[in-house]
Amino acid sequence: MRRRRLLAGGAVLVVLTALVLAALFALVTTGIEGRGGTAGYIAGVTLFTLLQASLSAVLSVGLAVPVALALASRPAFPGRRLLLRLFAVPMALPVLVGVIGILSVYGQAGVLNRLAEWSGAGALPPIYGLAGILIAHVFYNLPLATLLLLARLEATAPETWRIAASLGLGPRNVFRFIDWPQLREALPRVLGLVFMLAVASFTIVLTLGGGPGATTLEVAIYQALRFDFDPGLAARLAMLQIAISGAVVLIVGGSGQALGVEPALGRGSLRPPSKSSWSLFAIGLAALFVLGPLLAVLIGGLTPALGKVLSEPLFYRALLTSLVIAAFSSLLAVAAAYGLALARAAHPSRALETAALIGLVVPPVVIAAGWFLIAHRLGVAQPVTPLLVVLLNAMMAIPYAASVLLPAVHATAERYDRLSASLGLSGMVRFWRIDLPLLARPMGLALGLAALVSLGDLGIIAIFGGEGLTTLPLLLYQRLGSYRTEDAAALALLLMGLSLALTWLLPRRNREEGAR
Amino acid sequence: MLRFALTAVIALLVLQPARAAESLTVLTYESFTAEWGPGPAIEKAFEAQCGCDLKWVAVGDGVAILNRLKLEGDSASADIALGLDNNLIAEARATGLFTSHSQKLDGLKLPLAWTDDTFLPYDYAHFAVVYDTQKLETPPKSLDELVRGDPEYKIIIEDPRTSTPGLGLLIWIKAVYGDKAGEAWKTFKHRVLTVTPGWSEAYALFTKGEAPMVLSYTTSPAYHEIAEKSTRYQAIAFPEGHPIQVEVAAKLAKAKSPALADKFLAFMLTTGFQDQIPTGNWMLPAAPTSTPLPAEFDKLVKPVKTLDISPDEVATNRRAWTDEWLAAMGR
């Protein structure tokens, strides 16, 4: 059984590595001579990448800690579930949509500036620059970090709360002895995750950066791939980015045994509800920060163009394409993450955990370009394009699926491996009869997260799209590219609605599953 | 499991468009083939004339067209590439993927002389600064006024490392300021709100009200006036002259239907194609149309001078100019 699990994980590992290496190899061996980038330029770009990614990670996660604590200490207030669902929405928002939402609040013509002018305080300084980049990165990553940390906090065993109650632990000591140890386990990984997401940031950095002083490696990669058309340089820069992110994975991996979110398997929290006002304040502030731009997207989309878009067959075709791609790539991502999780439960390997993060470490645009090249060299571009889009989307979504499945599979393996083995339950029988029902909740969560990620993809589809394969984000961008701002706003609203609907399919939290 | 995989493959194949036997394939950019773009009407008109099947393959933009051709190399399936522009010509020619168009050029109506025998123009527009009349009462009257003007009033520009308009502005400043371009950028920098990766981002931010000015095209106001009945956004004519974007098409040397490709290139300069350009592509036609352009187009800014910089000069100096720009803008 152990060997079979290691084989499953090993197979996923081999496929992922092959996907990356083949793409890089294809790019390096194009034989197309590029103009290259100067070492000084690349060094400067790398430094800025590290700076903004570190700041983004520290800020997003640092702010997510009080918000997650506040949400954990208030397990039932009206709208809590809706708020958590809305927190998952930014994941599926194409970056430009988020940027425009953010600018509606913080921009030159944004709500804040209008308020400031109306109150006589005068115009606020423009956010363009590092501030703008950080605001946008926090907007995208604070909700994600909050959800991950909250899941961790809610995994505290009921026994712990009984002990806390019997000892009469005050809030300060609850934090010190219960919450902090949980957070400390999860923090390095969540920090690493946000850091990597920020390293790969591109549109936000350029659009809100205010000038070429704000340039990340991803921008340089895009430039190399597009304007300079130097695939070899793109591949080398990608390797540099992989090295940086890889180093972070190793440091993070080395800083704790923690496997991320431990979903509570059949346990309800017995945490005493908090009555302090700081938690309301923290929740309110975070809600305002995240919901403001989302509300702006909502209001911006409510124009006559909405009805027009809804009456176009093109919209429904893109919707179907988006849904089919998201469905298949999320299934694939969950299957791969499950394979990795099985192997990880059988053997505590660093390689497996690193593999789980590969989609974050490797710039999808580069892999997509490499595979585009391979497909064309082999002369099979036409039939395999949709398959590649699905495959690469899945690769991008694996980290999210794995962050949920790794600890969950580990927990069920510890509990039921011996029993299953003694009953002779193995292979597909065990999967369908035991693991799938037991892991229904984390599987559903992983599926939902993966689907949200691929729903919002623009990088991969932009490389492969064009031959009839148009997703909603691509359609949105096309409208934006031909003056149809209102259509684009309507599409942004619809995409937001779709991802919110998707979060409704996510499993509910902590249904008591009983039986020990 | 196998059944599931099979279903998956079938479902994915359903997403594939069907491919007919006899056809002409044109590689172009997405807004050209969009429902509201000129593509559908042009397809209908050409198919009626040639009795063939015209197929569009659309990618993001002109740069993406060239990159896709480079990636595909000899395996390219297109007969014609439509949507490259004058600044990409040198690079496109260097690939050796194109062959001459054998069309007469005397029917062209361009503000500059055109003699290229490979790349055939179909439309054009000048780069221009577009401003918001509700936010800016006295727009700059020249490029120099723009560069040296009040930093309180900002402009959104595009990045020359990632976009064509960005490259256009780079050329513009270079053409007007020459050796002093670096200093001009250092001054201009203070008026720049932000530098976006492409036109879409810049224009979206501009219409959102983030800045009163944006780098766009002379034809932009026509869209707002015709489609939105709004005269709020206007372009400004600069006496120093404007760089031009000429969009071109070319026949691939390895075209599978070379005869059809020639037919299409000839058709491109007739009214069946050109009539669709003004309100379809929001550019100016490169050859006569059957009816006069809509009145709104008459109101557009007509640059007194077209800054004609040869594609070869752009190709040779792009790197140096970009580095100069980077240094001046603070990298």
Added chain:
Amino acid sequence: MTKSIVMSSVRFRYEDMDMRFDLKVEAGAFLAVIGPSGAGKSTLLNLIAGFEDPLAGTISLMGNDMTGAAPAERPVTTVFQEHNLFPHLDVWSNVALGKSTDLKLDAAGEAQVRTALARVGLTGFERRKPKELSGGERQRVALARALVRDQPILLLDEPFAALGPALRREMLALVQELWRERGLTIVLVSHDPGDARQAATDVAFLHAGRILRHGPMARVLDATDLPELVAYLGRPE
């Protein structure tokens, strides 16, 4: 008499502890394994059940060499302290799993499940989920499944440790009855010598990965010549 369990020169390593086991269990014996925590009691059981493979040595069960065989292939059923039941399956399915892993039972199989549930006093509980059962009831379900599996060796890994004294005695009595009815060989790991005194025929005392003494119940429990054993038992009962 035949031996149902024979462990010869079995070696195993768990973290820093080196374990060596030589053990022969008579067919039909009720062996209680006692010893301080960390002595290797559960490891001994895991080795017999096949959850762990020995570094060296052989394990034969019912006269066949079973070293390296998969758990389900061994003539053994195990009842654990907890997690004996799948929480998403009802009582009937949890028991029926012992007969068929794809839950396809013929009439005879169904009758067996019914009989087993009746034997442990759970008739009428078939459709309940584990969370609707008390701790004792859950362990009865596990015992019913052991009956359905119908293997000659039953391994009990502190199955009643979480139950109260009265319930614990009652469950142990039930196990004793099943042992007699079926002629089982039972190995019971327990930290309570009282369990051993109530039900076992033989006792093995483990200390630091070694079986220091193995013999008839009273002779081991009343021994005074083994300092580790005396220290473990405290005062004579």
